[in-house]
Amino acid sequence: MMQPAFLLVLLLSAVVRGTNDWSKPCLDGQCSYDLPNSDGSASGSLKIWGSPNAISDITAAAGWTIIGCSKNALAQDIRIVCSSNGASSGCSHLLQNGAEGKIVRLPENCGQSAFARVAKLWVHADQSLPSDIAARLVRRDGTQPQVKGVALDTNFAAVDPAKSGNVSIAIEGATVPGANGNLTITPATGPQRRSRLAQRGLFGFIEDAFDKFNSFDKSVTKALPPVDVNKNFPLFEQKASCGPVAASVKADINTKAHAVVTVGVAASGTIVPPKLDDFGLFAGLDAELDGTLDLVASASGTIDSGEKTLFEVGIPGLDFPGLLSVGPTFKILGQAKASLDLNVDMKVDLSYKVDGAKLFFPASKDKKSGGGFTPGDTPLKLSVSPSVSSKGTVEAHVIPRVDFGINALGGIAQATVGLDLDASAALTLTLNADANAAVTVKPSRRSAVNRHRRATVTTSTGASVNGCVEIGAGLDVAASADGSFFGIFDKSTKVSLFSKDFQLFKKCLGASTGSAASKRSNVRRTPIKGALERRALTCSAGNTATDLTSIIDAVLPAASIKRSFA
Ligand SMILES: *[C@@H]1O[C@H](CO)[C@@H](O)[C@H](O)[C@H]1NC(C)=O
Numbered sequence: 419m420m421q422p423a424f425l426l427v428l429l430l431s432a433v434v435r436g437t438n439d440w441s442k443p444c445l446d447g448q449c450s451y452d453l454p455n456s457d458g459s460a461s462g463s464l465k466i467w468g469s470p471n472a473i474s475d476i477t478a479a480a481g482w483t484i485i486g487c488s489k490n491a492l493a494q495d496i497r498i499v500c501s502s503n504g505a506s507s508g509c510s511h512l513l514q515n516g517a518e519g520k521i522v523r524l525p526e527n528c529g530q531s532a533f534a535r536v537a538k539l540w541v542h543a544d545q546s547l548p549s550d551i552a553a554r555l556v557r558r559d560g561t562q563p564q565v566k567g568v569a570l571d572t573n574f575a576a577v578d579p580a581k582s583g584n585v586s587i588a589i590e591g592a593t594v595p596g597a598n599g600n601l602t603i604t605p606a607t608g609p610q611r612r613s614r615l616a617q618r619g620l621f622g623f624i625e626d627a628f629d630k631f632n633s634f635d636k637s638v639t640k641a642l643p644p645v646d647v648n649k650n651f652p653l654f655e656q657k658a659s660c661g662p663v664a665a666s667v668k669a670d671i672n673t674k675a676h677a678v679v680t681v682g683v684a685a686s687g688t689i690v691p692p693k694l695d696d697f698g699l700f701a702g703l704d705a706e707l708d709g710t711l712d713l714v715a716s717a718s719g720t721i722d723s724g725e726k727t728l729f730e731v732g733i734p735g736l737d738f739p740g741l742l743s744v745g746p747t748f749k750i751l752g753q754a755k756a757s758l759d760l761n762v763d764m765k766v767d768l769s770y771k772v773d774g775a776k777l778f779f780p781a782s783k784d785k786k787s788g789g790g791f792t793p794g795d796t797p798l799k800l801s802v803s804p805s806v807s808s809k810g811t812v813e814a815h816v817i818p819r820v821d822f823g824i825n826a827l828g829g830i831a832q833a834t835v836g837l838d839l840d841a842s843a844a845l846t847l848t849l850n851a852d853a854n855a856a857v858t859v860k861p862s863r864r865s866a867v868n869r870h871r872r873a874t875v876t877t878s879t880g881a882s883v884n885g886c887v888e889i890g891a892g893l894d895v896a897a898s899a900d901g902s903f904f905g906i907f908d909k910s911t912k913v914s915l916f917s918k919d920f921q922l923f924k925k926c927l928g929a930s931t932g933s934a935a936s937k938r939s940n941v942r943r944t945p946i947k948g949a950l951e952r953r954a955l956t957c958s959a960g961n962t963a964t965d966l967t968s969i970i971d972a973v974l975p976a977a978s979i980k981r982s983f984a
């Protein structure tokens with residue numbers, strides 16, 4: 419039996435042959451372009467087709483020699499000269515029925531895009547030829563072919579489809595090898611396309627691409643450069659003056675992430691007029707994500723950091739310049755909210771392993787978005803001031819996000835699809851000062867001076883905590899878009915990969931002691947808000963008591979969390 423990796427090698431060697439053929443002119447109304455495999459990573463193909471009067475070629479294969487063309491411009495004026503003579507020359511193809519408004523194929527070293535619009539063609543005032551070209555083209559009698567000026571751009575919307583009809587486009591590509599070379603299945607055009615959304619999948623173009631992306635071998639995706647982060651980020655710190663001691667609420671998030679993202683994209687529609695009818699984005703993700711919220715409060719009040727971008731880095735994407743590009747950005751967002759009226763020192767860790775997560779966006783008929791999401795060992799530390807009545811809450815979100823910025827057809831449409839892995843924890847303290855049935859909490863092993871405050875966590879044997887502590891956790895993995903993209907998807911389009919709320923920890927001390935643990939958490943996450951909200955802090959009741967009592971200082975093993983996660 420053949421190993422998958424071996425099959426893949428076969429597949430790759432098959433598609434490598436399908437790369438650009440610069441020796442054949444593209445004059446029959448159908449042109450292809452393959453991404454150069456120079457860096458060996460991204461691969462993809464695109465094809466445009468329409469009337470032979472709508473599409474032409476200014477490469478050497480069609481007979482043209484280009485003088486002075488920047489490789490990096492999307493819009494520019496260039497000079498061209500026909501290097502072949504007679505009726506057999508491909509040069510006449512560009513000029514027949516007027517060059518203006520034609521979509522032309524460009525050579526690899528001219529212009530950023532594979533195809534451009536001819537905005538204007540004229541007899542250039544500068545008829546001079548560089549000596550190497552003159553040596554080839556100037557005839558014995560001293561005459562030379564006429565040098566023409568061509569204004570090129572990617573403003574496809576400026577082409578009048580009434581002149582030479584629509585020009586269709588199909589694109590497929592991925593950030594790994596193996597996605598180019600096969601656009602044999604051309605998407606349906608015209609009336610068959612009518613109820614596109616209802617029939618998504620029938621035409622098979624996007625679904626076929628999804629099939630291909632779905633079967634990417636792990637050995638290929640693992641070869642992509644990973645994103646690695648290991649950094650502590652401050653979320654907020656606010657101080658209040660409480661007599662001789664300065665009280666504060668301070669939160670940090672320590673993030674550790676290792677992620678590998680694969681991107682695939684397929685689209686079809688028309689370049690003239692510029693409109694995509696079908697679009698599919700694929701994202702594959704393997705990651706180890708870890709976020710620790712460290713919160714120290716010695717003041718009372720409500721504080722909300724708002725959603726903060728803690729970390730941001732661009733990752734390799736896919737670019738068919740001027741036609742379609744997908745630029746991914748890996749981000750880590752964080753948010754913490756606290757509403758407290760006692761002293762708290764807590765550390766909660768949100769740790770997940772993501773194995774083979776796959777997003778098909780917008781939702782595919784045949785392919786289900788999802789993947790393996792498993793929690794890791796979760797260190798948890800909580801100390802509170804004893805002997806106070808309190809109803810406190812702390813909520814934390816650590817959200818690794820991959821934003822896919824999509825730009826299509828000369829920038830005529832743009833949208834961002836964001837894949838969020840929202841890991842959250844919510845702590846609820848319901849403490850009662852009533853010490854009727856107060857228990858003595860075991861001395862905390864921790865006695866070091868806390869980094870953030872002057873209060874020490876002591877081994878206070880007499881302190882009592884009466885009430886319940888509950889920590890709920892959740893993981894919500896979903897993708898959504900920030901706006902409409904040719905009506906194919908919009909703000910309301912959401913694809914969920916995973917969603918789970920579970921109880922991480924519950925402990926009742928004193929009067930309410932009992933095994934109240936339930937599988938479902940009562941602590942619910944609230945939707946996060948973007949706005950930064952800060953209210954004035956006041957001094958907490960327990961502020962004078964600098965001693966904290968430890969309620970938990972342990973590592974919750976992954977195995978026990980998995981049980982409530984399953
Ligand atoms: C290209 O697609 C066609 C139609 O699905 C398929 O029959 C053919 O095997 C594909 N070729 C390659 C090289 O993948």
Ligand SMILES: *[C@@H]1O[C@H](CO)[C@@H](O)[C@H](O)[C@H]1NC(C)=O
Nearest residue numbers: 579584607608688690691693
């Ligand atoms: C050309 O494209 C437009 C926009 O997609 C479409 O409405 C029209 O029906 C197309 N015309 C033909 C002849 O396919």
